[in-house]
Amino acid sequence: MFCPSLRLVRTTCLALSVLAPGVFSLPARADTAREQQTRACKGDALRLCALAIPNEKKIAACMARKKDKLSTACSVYFKDTPTPVTPPKAARPPRAARH
Secondary structure, X not given: OOOHHHHHHHHHHHHHHHHHHHHHXXXXXXXXXXXXXXXXXXXXXXXXXXXXXXXXXXXXXXHHHOHHHXXXXXXXXXXXXXXXXXXXXXXXXXXXXXX
């Protein structure tokens, strides 16, 4: 005699044995380069470029401009980045006097 609950247990065990390797191996994967850079540079981004957050392009440009102030761990990711030249701000013409 075959018990329906035993069939459910067998089906569940079979499903778990097929799915478990994929599910449990996710946290064990190696960090990506982006995650490593984020971990190395997060503090520098907050300290030096807080006004650029959350715009990633502005953060990267800000950190490239300030690469001489980056931590050792973060500066590795910006060593080949040329320091951008920021054009000088144009002087404003004097305001006309109000009468």
